[in-house]
Amino acid sequence: MRDTDFFRRWMTATAAAVEREADRLTELDSPIGDADHGSNLMRGFTAVRAALEAEPPQTPGAVLQLAGRTLISTVGGASGPLYGTLLRRTGKELGEAAEVSDEAVRQALYAGVGAVAQLGGAAPGDKTMLDALVPGVAALGTSYRAAADAAENGALATVPMLARKGRASYLGERSIGHQDPGATSSALLLGALAEVAG
């Protein structure tokens, strides 16, 4: 079973990974975006860390809902509402329990990824964060490590894709040949989950 501290550590590990990789995320967002993905997520996850410290939530669901709300209110770009929705919906699915099973985490994340697809109107193959999140969550049934690896491979697989959603889609064919920044940060999110799951 996974307790409140597990989810707090997941968010803290994500914040650390985003901080470590911020420059790279912004570089990936340069040729096919507006070069702010790293700074957007840095601002968001720094605020998440502060919010979790300021008013420590008492359940796994509350940790993720607070993190999601904080991302929505602090990240200006497309990724803020999308990641915010992912975490809020996942947290809502976890309900009020003090501890949750890995199967409950898998089901909740599945619903969270569905909410991202609904909000953004994207599908796998459109060169977005969903290209890491969908295979990642599908592999959660195996292990957290398998999910992180699948997300990483999903991010790499965005390179030859033509962007159909978000800013990168404005480039049409010129979006081909670049890795999607949001898929890359989604791999960091699932990588952090694998890290804290041990």
Ligand code: ADP
């Ligand atoms: P912005 O494009 O507003 O500057 P960011 O740079 O923070 O926002 O985030 C860009 C990332 O958001 C993209 O790399 C992509 O993965 C993701 N994204 C953009 N639009 C969508 C969408 N409609 N559905 C899913 N993900 C999207």
Ligand code: MG
């Ligand atoms: Mg951007």
Ligand code: MG
């Ligand atoms: Mg922007």
